[in-house]
Amino acid sequence: MMKKYLLAVLVDNKPGVLTHVSGLISRRAFNIESISAGYTEEESVTRINIVVSVESKNELDQVVTQLGKLIDVIKIVNLSEVDSIERELVMIKVRADKSNRAELIDIVNIFRASIVDVSPENVVIELTGQQSKIDGIIEVLSEYEIIEIARTGAIALSRGPVPVKQM
Amino acid sequence: MMNGAQAVLESLKKEGVDVVFGYPGGAVLTLYDAVYKLKFPHILTRHEQGAIHAADGYARATGKVGVVFATSGPGATNLITGIATACTDSVPLVCITGQVANPYIGKDSFQEADIFGITTPITKHNYLVKDVKELPRVLKEAFFIARTGRKGPVVIDVAKDVFDAKIDYKYPEKVNLRGYSGVYDGNEEEIAAAVEAVRKAERPLIFAGGGIISSDTAAEVQKLAKKLGVPVTSTLLGLGAVPADTEGFLGFAGMHGSYAANMAIQKCDLLLCIGMRFSDRVTGRVDGFAPKAKIVHFELDRAEINKNVAADLQVLGDLRWTLPRFNKKLTATKEKFAEKFKGWKNEVLKMHKEHPFSFVEQGDAIKPGALIRKISELADKDTIAVTDVGQHQMWAAQFFDVFKPRHFLTSGGQGTMGYGLPAAMGAKIGAPDSRVVLFTGDGSIMMNCQEFATIADNNIDVKVVIVHNCILGMVGQWQRLFYNHHYSQSELKGKTDFVKLAEAMGLKGYRLTKKEELETVLPKIMAEKGPALIDVLIPEEEDVLPMVPGGKRLDQMVLGGSK
Numbered sequence: 001m002m003k004k005y006l007l008a009v010l011v012d013n014k015p016g017v018l019t020h021v022s023g024l025i026s027r028r029a030f031n032i033e034s035i036s037a038g039y040t041e042e043e044s045v046t047r048i049n050i051v052v053s054v055e056s057k058n059e060l061d062q063v064v065t066q067l068g069k070l071i072d073v074i075k076i077v078n079l080s081e082v083d084s085i086e087r088e089l090v091m092i093k094v095r096a097d098k099s100n101r102a103e104l105i106d107i108v109n110i111f112r113a114s115i116v117d118v119s120p121e122n123v124v125i126e127l128t129g130q131q132s133k134i135d136g137i138i139e140v141l142s143e144y145e146i147i148e149i150a151r152t153g154a155i156a157l158s159r160g161p162v163p164v165k166q167m
Numbered sequence: 168m169m170n171g172a173q174a175v176l177e178s179l180k181k182e183g184v185d186v187v188f189g190y191p192g193g194a195v196l197t198l199y200d201a202v203y204k205l206k207f208p209h210i211l212t213r214h215e216q217g218a219i220h221a222a223d224g225y226a227r228a229t230g231k232v233g234v235v236f237a238t239s240g241p242g243a244t245n246l247i248t249g250i251a252t253a254c255t256d257s258v259p260l261v262c263i264t265g266q267v268a269n270p271y272i273g274k275d276s277f278q279e280a281d282i283f284g285i286t287t288p289i290t291k292h293n294y295l296v297k298d299v300k301e302l303p304r305v306l307k308e309a310f311f312i313a314r315t316g317r318k319g320p321v322v323i324d325v326a327k328d329v330f331d332a333k334i335d336y337k338y339p340e341k342v343n344l345r346g347y348s349g350v351y352d353g354n355e356e357e358i359a360a361a362v363e364a365v366r367k368a369e370r371p372l373i374f375a376g377g378g379i380i381s382s383d384t385a386a387e388v389q390k391l392a393k394k395l396g397v398p399v400t401s402t403l404l405g406l407g408a409v410p411a412d413t414e415g416f417l418g419f420a421g422m423h424g425s426y427a428a429n430m431a432i433q434k435c436d437l438l439l440c441i442g443m444r445f446s447d448r449v450t451g452r453v454d455g456f457a458p459k460a461k462i463v464h465f466e467l468d469r470a471e472i473n474k475n476v477a478a479d480l481q482v483l484g485d486l487r488w489t490l491p492r493f494n495k496k497l498t499a500t501k502e503k504f505a506e507k508f509k510g511w512k513n514e515v516l517k518m519h520k521e522h523p524f525s526f527v528e529q530g531d532a533i534k535p536g537a538l539i540r541k542i543s544e545l546a547d548k549d550t551i552a553v554t555d556v557g558q559h560q561m562w563a564a565q566f567f568d569v570f571k572p573r574h575f576l577t578s579g580g581q582g583t584m585g586y587g588l589p590a591a592m593g594a595k596i597g598a599p600d601s602r603v604v605l606f607t608g609d610g611s612i613m614m615n616c617q618e619f620a621t622i623a624d625n626n627i628d629v630k631v632v633i634v635h636n637c638i639l640g641m642v643g644q645w646q647r648l649f650y651n652h653h654y655s656q657s658e659l660k661g662k663t664d665f666v667k668l669a670e671a672m673g674l675k676g677y678r679l680t681k682k683e684e685l686e687t688v689l690p691k692i693m694a695e696k697g698p699a700l701i702d703v704l705i706p707e708e709e710d711v712l713p714m715v716p717g718g719k720r721l722d723q724m725v726l727g728g729s730k
Contacts, residue, residue, distance in 0.1 A: 011346070012345065012346065015295070016283060016293075016294070016295060019283065019284060019287050020287055023284075023287035023288045024288070026288075027288040058473055058477075061473065062470065062473075062474060065469045065470035065472075066470045068469070068470070069468070069469075069470055070292075070346070071291070071292040071312060071344060071346055071347045072292075072346055073346045074345045074346040075346075
């Protein structure tokens with residue numbers, strides 16, 4: 001059974017780091033669901049959020065220990081193993097006109113999503129939430145014509161005051 | 168003030184580099200101008216691949232960091248095989264490659280290739296230097312990373328204009344890497360657990376890996392073997408961890424390892440695996456590997472634990488940290504281990520005596536086993552044996568007695584044909600007081616035979632023994648065993664005359680064809696000073712045995728030979 005884990009990977013904010021991380025993932029044939037990167041509270045540190053899909057604890061250990069060997073990786077924390085909040089942002093462009101716009105607004109309200117752009121032919125829906133919620137709205141919207149989807153991949157923070165770098 | 172090229176050489180001096188292997192070209196002209204001005208010791212090989220394998224042989228023989236220069240594009244891509252070879256076998260190298268100048272990067276310029284991208288999966292770490300101010304820090308880090316922890320190659324790709332740029336040079340005293348300390352202290356509790364496992368064991372076996380060689384801890388392993396009085400086997404890269412004449416040493420284990428070594432692995436109840444990574448060539452079928460044994464894995468690299476074989480106990484940490492403490496704790500138990508394990512050791516030694524590495528004589532023909540055994544007899548204990556890849560490599564591992572660490576140099580993990588000749592050259596340069604013998608094949612030697620020119624021109628005293636069977640021997644063996652004798656593209660019945668090749672390139676060449684010449688001619692050639700090629704014709708259809716066929720367990724060996 002494949003299981004997903006969200007890893008917070010703190011790396012040096014230097015050119016080439018993403019090459020090192022993505023190169024390792026491909027070389028070791030790790031299964032990655034999503035990956036995203038961004039600046040952090042420290043200028044010299046980038047945070048990479050990786051959702052990895054593995055079959056066993058052993059495989060997960062390999063992902064963590066192999067990534068940990070990269071010189072520019074400072075710290076890795078498996079946020080799925082601590083109490084944490086996980087979020088992903090999605091934007092969905094759906095074909096919509098007068099006849100079905102009201103229905104779409106109902107769906108948006110049920111999911112507490114929002115409409116961020118409207119044209120005579122379409123709407124763009126934005127939703128932030130856990131991956132299961134995002135999968136949910138996509139499933140419901142699949143009854144309409146989805147023109148385009150953009151997802152950020154999941155990010156997470158642990159609950160409580162302790163940051164990942166001190167874990 | 169100096170320029171970037173001079174800053175590179177100053178840094179190399181500060182790192183104690185006494186020789187560079189390399190090949191010039193457009194992007195490194197300024198670097199080579201600094202070599203010229205500073206008279207920096209440099210060996211010009213005849214191919215970049217020769218340079219990198221030479222640096223690898225130098226590094227394996229000395230324990231120091233091997234250094235390579237190459238130009239951009241094809242110069243740097245010619246290093247790739249050698250970088251991968253060094254990476255898999257954890258050999259410390261620093262490769263400095265020229266890149267096109269900053270304004271030309273990304274424009275598909277002449278001799279531009281993305282060396283940073285290409286070398287990412289086959290280096291311990293790599294850099295692209297676009298600003299001269301970064302050079303000193305990067306060089307300092309590169310040497311530190313290459314030679315600490317699990318050693319490995321580091322590539323520094325330097326934009327051409329960086330070599331020309333002026334710098335107020337100051338070499339940093341310390342490295343400052345947040346994600347890498349290079350320190351791998353162990354854990355007393357894990358060592359204590361390993362000691363307990365030894366106390367409870369009845370049939371322990373020491374399995375010595377290449378990590379022992381690269382961490383210079385062979386003395387501790389020898390102490391351990393003596394204290395416990397248990398049999399010892401090794402991986403291919405672990406040869407030399409204990410002297411060949413150690414009582415209880417079974418030779419190497421694995422696909423072409425000794426019968427006793429493989430059987431001991433299958434029968435032991437405790438396997439002390441030290442500095443090894445459980446390559447598929449060593450384990451055979453993984454789920455049938457050492458089925459009765461509690462596996463204790465002494466290892467620096469956390470990622471190796473449970474990667475291929477699940478360890479029952481891990482002893483993480485630098486062997487220089489863990490092994491002395493392990494020995495000390497074992498002594499403190501006051502147990503008479505050697506007495507306790509004597510019966511088991513004798514049982515294994517009996518197997519080894521009944522099934523040693525052997526070969527069947529065949530009339531007048533020179534058998535590879537006889538050839539290598541004879542050279543081993545003629546060699547002193549300080550002789551460094553280097554191999555290429557294929558059948559001769561396995562015969563060398565079987566029949567050449569290795570007495571010291573860093574005295575058996577071979578491309579283990581990658582199995583790189585063409586490694587041998589340049590590596591032997593680098594080994595001799597690094598260890599000029601040791602004799603160096605290369606065992607190669609008529610296939611492998613052609614892959615870097617241009618380096619005969621380097622050897623001859625620099626009078627590098629290497630004896631090159633071509634185990635010549637007119638076929639890619641290992642490919643042929645598999646075709647014979649598993650592909651109905653279809654020698655598809657493996658036969659080498661060509662017109663090449665290796666003796667003439669040697670002579671044409673400026674070294675002596677000899678040919679041996681009859682068994683008696685091992686006694687009459689060979690000793691004289693081996694005693695001569697200076698480089699020589701010895702072309703030794705052997706029968707074509709000789710298998711390397713024993714052999715564990717792919718997908719079989721270690722105890723399902725095909726045996727062969729007999730006395």
